[in-house]
Amino acid sequence: MRAFDYRAPTTLTEVLALLAQAKGEVRPLVGGTDLIPQLREGRKRPALVLDLKRIPDLGRLEYDPDMGLRIGAAVTCSAVAAHPQVRRHYAALAQAAALVGSRAIQNRASIGGNICNASPSADTVPPLLCLSARAFVAGGRGQREVELERFFQGPGKTILAKDELLVEVVVPPPAKRSASCYLRFTPRAEMDIAVAGVAALIVLDGGRQCQEARLALAAVAPRPLRVPTAEAALKGRALDAQALEEAGELAAQAAQPITDIRGGAEYRRRLVRVLTRQALEQCLAALQAGQR
Numbered sequence: 248m249r250a251f252d253y254r255a256p257t258t259l260t261e262v263l264a265l266l267a268q269a270k271g272e273v274r275p276l277v278g279g280t281d282l283i284p285q286l287r288e289g290r291k292r293p294a295l296v297l298d299l300k301r302i303p304d305l306g307r308l309e310y311d312p313d314m315g316l317r318i319g320a321a322v323t324c325s326a327v328a329a330h331p332q333v334r335r336h337y338a339a340l341a342q343a344a345a346l347v348g349s350r351a352i353q354n355r356a357s358i359g360g361n362i363c364n365a366s367p368s369a370d371t372v373p374p375l376l377c378l379s380a381r382a383f384v385a386g387g388r389g390q391r392e393v394e395l396e397r398f399f400q401g402p403g404k405t406i407l408a409k410d411e412l413l414v415e416v417v418v419p420p421p422a423k424r425s426a427s428c429y430l431r432f433t434p435r436a437e438m439d440i441a442v443a444g445v446a447a448l449i450v451l452d453g454g455r456q457c458q459e460a461r462l463a464l465a466a467v468a469p470r471p472l473r474v475p476t477a478e479a480a481l482k483g484r485a486l487d488a489q490a491l492e493e494a495g496e497l498a499a500q501a502a503q504p505i506t507d508i509r510g511g512a513e514y515r516r517r518l519v520r521v522l523t524r525q526a527l528e529q530c531l532a533a534l535q536a537g538q539r
């Protein structure tokens with residue numbers, strides 16, 4: 248591992264000053280579950296590692312029925328998975344956070360790190376895309392707000408400038424009669440990375456008619472992918488078996504998978520088809536059970 252400076256500031260102002268003054272590459276650190284292996288293997292060679300864990304604002308996790316959910320960039324997957332209001336109102340996100348690595352990993356791994364690492368297989372991102380999350384970013388030129396969907400540019404690449412960091416993610420309040428779900432396929436039950444993942448969100452009218460649908464995929468494209476074709480096909484329709492099957496087919500068509508050591512491209516498309524249908528079925532089941 249190449250030597251680097253390490254700082255652990257306690258305020259956001261201090262972080263921004265350090266980012267602005269830095270000569271070489273700076274890497275924020277939260278849980279280090281992605282970053283430390285990357286440093287060890289020489290895949291990242293920053294001059295400065297900035298530990299964000301001592302900044303109280305970044306550790307905030309708050310739910311308000313009018314404002315929605317605010318997740319500070321250093322909030323852990325464990326905190327999100329265990330939060331009663333997240334489990335109740337944003338089920339897909341709680342499910343995804345509980346799938347990351349293992350209990351030990353979830354206790355260190357942050358939602359912000361999962362986002363900023365920008366892996367196409369990041370589990371918490373597709374649910375956040377379905378839930379219309381927005382990212383709040385701070386840097387030398389002030390603060391800016393972006394739809395999370397626009398945050399990713401490719402594997403390991405985000406819109407963050409060198410002097411910027413992710414501060415928090417905000418998710419709007421859930422719509423009435425809505426439900427969400429995240430499913431992924433991994434050969435092992437734990438400590439594995441998605442071969443494919445699907446998040447679904449549906450909003451129903453008084454019956455089984457779909458007012459809005461959102462679908463997002465993991466591990467089948469260079470970045471997390473929404474599926475507007477399938478969403479449009481579901482909107483305004485009764486969510487019967489045929490509608491769900493068609494949505495699965497459209498999602499499979501939208502996927503841009505590669506073949507790698509974890510699965511072939513065609514296999515991944517099939518997974519997307521099946522997981523999409525199952526995720527939609529689970530949303531319907533949650534609504535029927537009165538969970539939302």
Ligand SMILES: Cc1cc2nc3c(=O)[nH]c(=O)nc-3n(C[C@H](O)[C@H](O)[C@H](O)COP(=O)(O)OP(=O)(O)OC[C@H]3O[C@@H](n4cnc5c(N)ncnc54)[C@H](O)[C@@H]3O)c2cc1C
Pocket residue numbers: 274275276277278279280281282283299320321324346347348349352355356357358359360361362363364368369370371407411412413414438439440441
């Ligand atoms: C054994 C193991 C199993 C895993 N299993 C899964 C899994 O099942 N699903 C999954 O999605 N991931 C998995 N991961 C990956 C990892 O745990 C997650 O991506 C995790 O959420 C990263 O969070 P972190 O706090 O550890 O990030 P860190 O490693 O601290 O940071 C990750 C990257 O984001 C940058 N960064 C962090 N915070 C900010 C910020 N606020 N602003 C700007 N940049 C920032 C860092 O500089 C770094 O480049 C696994 C990792 C391991 C080691």
